[in-house]
Amino acid sequence: MTYVIAQPCVDLKDLACVEECPVDCIYEGERMLYIHPDECVDCGACEPVCPVEAIFYEDDVPGEWKSYYTANVEFFDDLGSPGGAAKLGAIAKDHALIAALPPQEHEET
Known part of the structure; x- marks a missing residue:
């Protein structure tokens, strides 16, 4: 099992979870x-710090965002397991599901 980031994160990328x-x-x-x-070691530390509540335990992803589980998994198909995000920095791609979305608007806080 793992945690999944869903639609509320698109075009926000707060980084508190990172x-x-x-x-x-x-x-x-x-x-x-x-x-x-x-x-992911399923510790759950990321979930409560997400300001838009975009992180869910795999079994708890709301129905309308179930496809984000696949997007999170398939994002790494060509990357494999790099052993840590800090080594790579920002990656110049997104899963096709995310890339196809129109720009997402977020309220200013």
Whole structure:
């Protein structure tokens, strides 16, 4: 099991979850963040710090965002398991599901 980042993160990328993650398994794509399913240790530290509540335990992803599980997994198909996001920095790509979305608007806080 793993945690999944869903639609509220698209075009926001707050990075609070990245700072909180003890195993450096949250990677930055062009428009959103992705949790590596094999590197995540299911600690849950990322979930409460997400300001838009975009992070869910795999079994708890709301129905309308179930496809984000696949997007998080498939994002790493060509990257494999790099062993930490800090080594790579921002990755100049997104999963096709995310890339196809229109720009997302977020309220200013």
